[in-house]
Amino acid sequence: MSKAGAKMKAMKKSVEKVVHGTTIRTNIPSGMAVAGPPLGPMLGQRGLNIAAFCKDFNARTAHYKEGIPLPCRIQVKSDRSYDLVIFNPTSTFLLKQAAGVQRGAMRPGNEVCGKVTLKHIYEIAKIKAQDPPLQLTPLKQICEMTIGVAHSCGIEVVKDLDPIEYRSFLEERKNIVEDQLKELQEKKEAKLLRK
Template sequence: MSKAAGRLKTLKKVVDKVDHSSKLRTNIPAGMAVAGPPLGPMLGQRGINIAAFCKDFNERTKDYKEGIPLPCRVAVTSDRSYELTIHAPPSTFLLKQAAGIQRGAMYPGKETAGKITRKHLFEIAQIKLKDPPNALLTLQQMCNSLVGVARTCGIEIVNELDAAEYQQFLEERRQVVEEQRRELQEKREAKMLRMA
């Protein structure tokens, strides 16, 4: 038994240490990476030079409109260097931008928050296919996935869209959103009164 235990100890010394740290997954606004919270502490825990990372990220995203949320994956190596992968903006963000709305539907199956055409859907699918996780999907599969995301946001997909008619729809939608905000505020205030 002692020979086997001795061999096991030497074998453990030979095997390299395996790094089990997970990739950092976060959304960072384009061109707005700063050393402060929440990004700074996340990078600091992994031993990444925060100032160098922010400078690198802002340089790589200078072509994007400032403030667009970009999903990022950061893999840290043992020598504290990192590999930064920047994906296209999230599907929900692109769909809401195409529909011209700020927020999705509060009750997705019962109300329509906005409308987009099939052409918009096709263009967004082509953008999202460039992301590494979607590399093996076909255009048809990506479009079907986006249809599901649009449904959960309350965005209706139509063949054609009349500009004047859609503008009127958006005006009516603004009133509905204001009503929902007031309703939510009243619920919050009522909850605060119960807790006090």
């Protein structure tokens, strides 16, 4: 063996193996973590015990209403253990709940699917301020970000909201959503026929 080869072999032994932890970023419905796709394969390929993770997650989210999408960060360690950080529900989910709508606008900016007040924005921003990435962000900035999310969903932010007027708005909106869903279904069927 040459001198250079022997040096390389000695260097390889002296350098420790660096294992970079992988972070999984995903949304998991509260209380509904199951071993099936998409969560199971995501955890399985990183060598985590899927059943133990699902049990742990479901226990930690038992205080939430079942099915609320919760953003999670799972830091996988080299010994196949993990650190799980569960954030509050997404801004989009909270805004849709506050507006009383099931889905956002199909064409945001051209249509309004619901309305929320500035008080709703403030309350949502206070909830989101508890999330680790936003803990040092001023509440005013979180409010501005929440307003931006509302606009991208087609939710209008207003100062005051008349409940009777808003109920009639939501009734009209149901008809529009039904028409949009029929239109989407027709387009899907037309695509299937072309194939």
